[in-house]
Amino acid sequence: MDQQEFERVHGFYLEEIEIGMSAGVDKVIGEDDVKAFAGISGDTNPLHLDDEFARKTRVGERVVHGMVSASLISTLVGCKLPGPGCLWMGQTLRFLKPVRVGDRVEARAEVVEVLKQKQRVRMQTTCRVGELVVIDGEALVWVPLRRYQ
C-alpha cells in the first residue's frame, strides 16, 4: 500500500475536525444479526432468542442485544468520523429503550469537543429508532495529526 492509497483510505486528521461535525449510519437489524452476535459473544440470553421467555419478563417481548445497536457506533467512529487511522479510546452507553428485530436503527455522532494537546475528540453518540432515542452516550477518540504523516 503506497502513501497515496493510504491517504485515500485514511479518515479525518485532527486538523480537519471541528465542533459540530457529524456523521450517521443506519441499518435494519435482522434475525441474522441477532444470531451472528450471539455466536460471536456467546450471549444466548433468552431475552434475545426465546419469545416465550421474553414474554414473561418486564420488557414483554424479544429484543435485540444492546451491543448490536451499539455496534453501529463502532462503524461511525472507525469508518466515518474520524474514520480509519483513529483509535477508539472510550465509550459510554445508556441503553434507554428496547430495539426489536426488524427495527431500523440510526446511529449519529457529533463532535462536541476537540482536545488539541491530547489529540482527542469527544463526540455525542445517539442511536434512534424513528424519533425515539434508544441508546445515548459519548465517544472519546484519539486522532492522528496530518503533519506527522
Add this chain to the structure above:
Amino acid sequence: MDQQEFERVHGFYLEEIEIGMSAGVDKVIGEDDVKAFAGISGDTNPLHLDDEFARKTRVGERVVHGMVSASLISTLVGCKLPGPGCLWMGQTLRFLKPVRVGDRVEARAEVVEVLKQKQRVRMQTTCRVGELVVIDGEALVWVPLRRYQ
C-alpha cells in the same frame, strides 16, 4: 414455557445479589469473529481487516474491533451475572490496549454496589489478555425482585 422452566432459565434475583459476587467468561477471538462483527456492524475499518493499512498506523498491526472483546461483557451480564431476566441499562468502556486475532480475552464482572430501592446493580467490568487489562469500565443493570415473580 411454564413457571418451573422459566425459573430454571432465569438468572439471579436482586435479593440474591451481594457485593463481591463475580463471574467470568473467556474466548479466543478468531478471524471469523472479526469478519462476522464487520458484517453485523458494517465496520470495515482497515485497521481490523487490512494488514498493510494497519502497519502504517500508530498501532502498527491489525487489531480486533474493540466491541468484539466488549461483547463478552454482554454475555456476562445477560447469561451469568445477573443473567436472564435482568436489563442492561448502561456500560462504560475504556479501550486501553489492542487485542490481536488469536488472543484469548477473559472478561470478568464483579458487583461493587447494590441499589436496592432502584433495583439496580453496579458492576466493575474488566477484559484481560493474560495479565494485561485491555478494557475496563462499569455496568449498570436492573434486576427483578423474586417477590414479584
